[in-house]
Amino acid sequence: MNRIAMHRSMVALLVSTSIGLAACSSTTASDGAPTADSPDLSVAANFYPVEWLVKEIGGDAISVTGLTPLGEEPHDLILNAQTREVIESSNVVFYLGSGFQPDVEKALAQRSQGPEAVDLLKAPGVVLLDAPADLGKESLAGNKDPHVWLDPTLMQAMAKEIAAVLSKAAPSQSGEFEKNRDALLASLGALDDELQGAIRGCLTNTIVTSHAAFNYLAQRYGLIQLAITGISPDDQPDPATLQQIAADAKAAGVTTVFFEEQLPRELSETVAMEIGARIDLLSALEFDPEEFIGPGQSYLTVMSDNGKRIAAGLQCA
Numbered sequence: 001m002n003r004i005a006m007h008r009s010m011v012a013l014l015v016s017t018s019i020g021l022a023a024c025s026s027t028t029a030s031d032g033a034p035t036a037d038s039p040d041l042s043v044a045a046n047f048y049p050v051e052w053l054v055k056e057i058g059g060d061a062i063s064v065t066g067l068t069p070l071g072e073e074p075h076d077l078i079l080n081a082q083t084r085e086v087i088e089s090s091n092v093v094f095y096l097g098s099g100f101q102p103d104v105e106k107a108l109a110q111r112s113q114g115p116e117a118v119d120l121l122k123a124p125g126v127v128l129l130d131a132p133a134d135l136g137k138e139s140l141a142g143n144k145d146p147h148v149w150l151d152p153t154l155m156q157a158m159a160k161e162i163a164a165v166l167s168k169a170a171p172s173q174s175g176e177f178e179k180n181r182d183a184l185l186a187s188l189g190a191l192d193d194e195l196q197g198a199i200r201g202c203l204t205n206t207i208v209t210s211h212a213a214f215n216y217l218a219q220r221y222g223l224i225q226l227a228i229t230g231i232s233p234d235d236q237p238d239p240a241t242l243q244q245i246a247a248d249a250k251a252a253g254v255t256t257v258f259f260e261e262q263l264p265r266e267l268s269e270t271v272a273m274e275i276g277a278r279i280d281l282l283s284a285l286e287f288d289p290e291e292f293i294g295p296g297q298s299y300l301t302v303m304s305d306n307g308k309r310i311a312a313g314l315q316c317a
């Protein structure tokens with residue numbers, strides 16, 4: 001928690017610096033649209049996976065600012081004055097709706113003018129799963145599961161939507177956006193092939209996860225998720241539920257319990273100890289992996305690593 005608080009203050013500094021830079025370098029018209037002299041778009045993205053997609057597609061033609069401060073839990077994010085200013089001063093805001101970050105949705109609904117707001121959960125080809133019924137009911141409007149980014153094929157659907165929106169907002173750059181989109185679709189397709197190849201012939205198909213982030217990944221690769229906490233990591237189980245999870249995990253032949261890089265490990269360790277399993281990292285990619293896993297890490301490398309850890313943990317062929 002101390003680490004998160006420390007990062008929060010660093011982020012405030014970074015955000016204010018980037019606002020300063022944006023103010024110096026861009027000449028935007030009073031309605032927020034780019035002028036003929038400045039084709040560069042300023043784009044806001046709600047958290048790491050969306051930010052990564054937008055940067056990959058936008059390249060140098062756009063400036064991207066994340067709304068979730070470094071190290072801060074993205075679920076139920078509360079916007080501060082600086083991130084509200086980022087929303088106001090952006091041309092386009094990409095976000096995930098369905099109650100993932102209600103404060104972001106509220107800020108976008110309240111604006112009288114300003115950025116085009118794009119809910120990527122409504123992108124063509126993104127089919128939402130219901131949130132698990134047992135946990136997290138209160139935190140989700142409509143009870144839909146927002147964790148679509150953990151299925152590379154749904155990342156492809158969102159990438160197509162982002163490229164279409166950016167091309168419409170800056171038509172002179174559309175060739176660049178489409179080229180970047182195609183390269184990204186190929187990388188995500190290769191990742192999907194790799195995961196399909198890694199996660200097959202497993203001794204168990206149950207992944208015990210720290211929070212309920214992996215339903216889309218489980219659906220894509222034929223797995224069953226047994227989550228220790230809810231859709232939001234704040235939805236904690238009571239001792240009886242924890243006992244039940246351990247019993248279910250044991251019955252499913254689980255030998256590895258997964259934890260996440262930025263969440264407390266205690267619950268994963270408790271379940272693992274109860275059933276004599278080991279623990280291993282499985283990233284939900286809700287935090288910038290360059291900051292929290294290591295330099296050079298990105299969505300692609302961490303998902304590839306997730307596939308290897310699942311294959312090892314489930315003893316796949």
Ligand SMILES: [Zn+2]
Pocket residue numbers: 075147211212213231232233284286
């Ligand atoms: Zn989550």
